[in-house]
Amino acid sequence: MGGDFFQRAGVDVISKREEIIIQGLSHIDIRVIMESGQFHLWEEEEDGFFLVEHEGKLCAIKSEEDRLIFQLTDLEEIEKIWWPWLDLDTDYGKIQEALRFDPHLQEAMEESPGLRILRQSPYEASSQFIMSSNNNMKRMKKSFRAMSQEYGTYLGEYYGQDRYSLPGSAKLAKIDPQDLREKAGVGYRDRALVQWGKDLVEGNFSIDKAEASDDDALFLYLQELRGVGPKVAQCIMLYGYYRMSAFPIDTWVKKIMTSLYPLEGKSNKEISVYAKERFGPFAGFAQQLLFIYARAHPEEIS
DNA sequence: ATCCAGGTTATGT
DNA sequence: ACATAACATGGA
Numbered sequence: 151m152g153g154d155f156f157q158r159a160g161v162d163v164i165s166k167r168e169e170i171i172i173q174g175l176s177h178i179d180i181r182v183i184m185e186s187g188q189f190h191l192w193e194e195e196e197d198g199f200f201l202v203e204h205e206g207k208l209c210a211i212k213s214e215e216d217r218l219i220f221q222l223t224d225l226e227e228i229e230k231i232w233w234p235w236l237d238l239d240t241d242y243g244k245i246q247e248a249l250r251f252d253p254h255l256q257e258a259m260e261e262s263p264g265l266r267i268l269r270q271s272p273y274e275a276s277s278q279f280i281m282s283s284n285n286n287m288k289r290m291k292k293s294f295r296a297m298s299q300e301y302g303t304y305l306g307e308y309y310g311q312d313r314y315s316l317p318g319s320a321k322l323a324k325i326d327p328q329d330l331r332e333k334a335g336v337g338y339r340d341r342a343l344v345q346w347g348k349d350l351v352e353g354n355f356s357i358d359k360a361e362a363s364d365d366d367a368l369f370l371y372l373q374e375l376r377g378v379g380p381k382v383a384q385c386i387m388l389y390g391y392y393r394m395s396a397f398p399i400d401t402w403v404k405k406i407m408t409s410l411y412p413l414e415g416k417s418n419k420e421i422s423v424y425a426k427e428r429f430g431p432f433a434g435f436a437q438q439l440l441f442i443y444a445r446a447h448p449e450e451i452s
Numbered sequence: 453a454t455c456c457a458g459g460t461t462a463t464g465t
Numbered sequence: 466a467c468a469t470a471a472c473a474t475g476g477a
Contacts, residue, residue: 187458289474337473463469465467
């Protein structure tokens with residue numbers, strides 16, 4: 151068994167019949183991560199576990215202080231799938247240290263000490279954030295649920311319900327946009343979503359090429375996709391390509407940035423330049439903190 | 453009823 | 466290069 155991996159990582163593993171507990175972690179709060187708007191393929195269950203999907207796999211997970219508790223998976227999958235997804239090799243203490251010079255971020259970090267940026271796949275992140283434009287998180291989640299049930303792959307029955315994965319590109323490419331709109335309530339994003347699948351299947355878009363591109367080139371390349379403008383491109387870069395300096399500016403981030411910093415009347419482009427200059431290589435993490443903070447403190451934004 | 457939601461696109465100056 | 470309307474849909 152691959153116990154070496156966890157020993158090297160400096161954590162303790164406790165295997166019970168139904169659960170695997172990873173102990174000795176820091177800076178991780180599953181609830182904060184799930185509710186932070188970076189990922190929408192999850193359900194909270196009655197026992198406090200979050201049923202999450204990634205790469206066609208599924209597990210139930212929750213965190214308590216320095217522990218992660220897993221169900222519906224095994225040690226090998228944790229090592230290969232969930233550990234990297236949760237980016238547990240990255241020291242978020244160092245990232246927080248680098249951003250502590252800013253009093254607003256300091257306050258935001260005190261409210262969300264367990265925040266992390268998940269390492270999603272390019273396909274997952276792209277699909278989710280093409281869905282996100284002028285949408286809301288609640289409806290997006292509902293659409294993904296319906297999309298998975300209607301077009302996804304059956305994964306099994308968990309917590310008393312049949313579970314399905316998000317359809318992959320091959321399936322997505324074959325969906326009739328009108329059907330997608332009716333079944334999943336995606337509105338006018340129907341065509342962009344299906345086109346994304348087609349662009350992959352037909353080779354108009356290469357994830358390999360995207361991954362090999364530097365930030366500037368990737369930013370432009372992503373915007374060639376239907377339904378991808380500057381904001382969604384930055385989201386895809388941050389969440390799907392692990393570009394931590396990406397700084398997506400949505401309505402919330404725009405409001406909190408113009409409220410906290412001298413940016414009144416500035417364009418998104420100007421705010422972006424300011425943010426990258428001020429927050430540097432971890433601007434994306436700063437953005438995630440500010441997004442959470444803005445939504446939790448609507449009174450502080452004009 | 454009007455406005456808003458993790459915006460983008462097409463069109464006009 | 467910047468400003469504005471249209472775009473689906475559900476909740477406040």
